[in-house]
Amino acid sequence: MLSKPAPYARPFWLTRWRLTALYASTMGAILTATAIGFYLAMAQDHRREIDHRLETVASTLHDSLEPSLNQPGQLTPLVLQILPDLCTTSAGCSAPPDRHVLGLLHQQGYYLRLLDLSGQRVAIAGDPPDQVIHPTGAGLHTLHKADGATYRQMSLPLKNAEGIPWGYLQVGSSLEMLDQHLSWVRWALLLGLPLALGLVWAVSWWVAGLAIRPAYRAYRQIQQFTADAAHELRTPLAAIRLSTESASRDKPMATTEAQGVLQVVNRQTQRLTTLVNDLLILSRLEQADDRSAPTQVCMPDLVKDIEEEFSALALTKGIHLTTVAPDAKTLTVRGHESELYRLLLNIVGNALEYTPKGGHVTIRLTPRDRYALINVEDTGIGIAPPEQAKIFDRFYRVNPDRSRHTGGSGLGLAIARAIAQAHGGDIQVKSVVGKGSCFTIQLPRAT
CATH class of the missing domain: 3.30.450 (Beta-Lactamase)
Known part of the structure; x- marks a missing residue:
């Protein structure tokens, strides 16, 4: 109700x-x-x-x-x-x-x-x-x-x-x-019909509630999304405005000061660009008619590319990044390679971001019946149980200060789940605070 x-x-x-x-x-x-x-x-x-x-x-x-x-x-x-x-x-x-x-x-x-x-x-x-x-x-x-x-x-x-x-x-x-x-039948109908109509009204009220609930939920999500997006856009726009106003009010600035203002504007512009691009990706994923035709994607090759992408970052942070795919040399998924790449990029990137020096991040690829399972395990800080159901919401951050410091938009995991669901799969998470997390991506195998 x-x-x-x-x-x-x-x-x-x-x-x-x-x-x-x-x-x-x-x-x-x-x-x-x-x-x-x-x-x-x-x-x-x-x-x-x-x-x-x-x-x-x-x-x-x-x-x-x-x-x-x-x-x-x-x-x-x-x-x-x-x-x-x-x-x-x-x-x-x-x-x-x-x-x-x-x-x-x-x-x-x-x-x-x-x-x-x-x-x-x-x-x-x-x-x-x-x-x-x-x-x-x-x-x-x-x-x-x-x-x-x-x-x-x-x-x-x-x-x-x-x-x-x-x-x-x-x-x-x-x-x-x-x-x-x-006469008895007439009385039975005259008494029974209003009762039946009352029951019909009650059932109709309940059915109407069920029918309108998805639209109401979508409306609330749009409202929340609009409010969150406005909040995220307001911060970099305010920073740009303050920098430009400060520069316009002061006397002619030295080269060092001008470079500082330009760096602030550039940094905030990059945040805005990232946020807008992420929003466009989510919008495109929700409009299935606008997407190109799917192709056969070789998952071992895709996982290998992700490992190569993050190998330098893992080495810099002192994290052991490994890939395990013993029985998945020919495992394929029907979908869009760029989207699946973005899916793994977001999940593995998050794992590296929240894993301390000396930790481990493992990408495990396993065939399972009609599905391809991709487990991304880390030994990071973990996620508290109350927050595990919220981390896939748009703009939700477990640690807002740290996420904004690293330039995150709060849309990475939301995009990852949207990509998985657009391919007929899903993402689940299991985590223990202080011991690490395991994200399990399930995608239908290509027939």
Whole structure:
């Protein structure tokens, strides 16, 4: 999570809120549409099932009753045998049998009605609603009672054995169970959907934080980098300005004094040039599209060149510089030779700088599976554990006074890591204060 926003970080918080609103609204719309679609599909499926049952029962009864019918509007004993639980308008209701041809009518909510040609009730079974669909209204209908109860009814015309119209058959079912079930589903969706949307909002806030964190971190790094670069540039520029102002205010200077001023200006100009060149290198490494095509780099030759480069400095400081590469005579890395040279130059240069007289610096080249390992070991002053994670940061110096005295810009190790990472590798450091350090460079081998 991001910390409480400072004024400069407020745009990132606004962006996070906008991302959260975008994610949450999108997911909320999808969830709402899905919930509505689920409810409508489930309701339609249940109604289709009820309609299918009514059509099946009505068709079965229709086919069973028509051969048993005689005079229009009158029931025959055979009809009463087929449906012994009918309540007729003349004889009333008989006792329900143990079983009959359609046990579905005994289920709660189902009913049957027989009507004559004028629409008058001849017989009923079950508990039909008071409303009667006119006989001409054959097919499926939805009925509504005054108390709000809803029924679904199937109506079919009946004929006797001679094909003469006899009356009408109505089979229906109460939709109370379905309405209760759909009401429960609606409440579940109405209560569950806000909870789901709340969870979506929380997750969207977390995801937006993850999405914006790299940009925020890069922004902070740019801010820190700008501040550090300004600080590094200010020192030599101030020295140059003071020297030139001093020279312009004084009387005509002697040759010795003029040479001193020029030496200060030249020295500070060199520091500025080194700093600008290092910044350009870092910028180029971060823009992969601007780099040239990589080539095969022979690492033993490169390490040998580094040893020759520093041999005079090591001899002057009284440091034993050695190279060990017993099993790496043909070890190659695919990359840019000038950049890899700069990588080793910075690491070995640092090792020599912080190793006292009589110490040892060893460059060890070893093939390891798919990688080339380069260990630069020294017996120098070492690096304290809290500072080991910071030494690859730009402009960070373990000993600022000493680094500035030697002309260092504080970008050497940052450039080294950037080069290693640009080649698909990395740099790690292990160090013990007072005993020395070991920098391990890991680079992918050329296939």
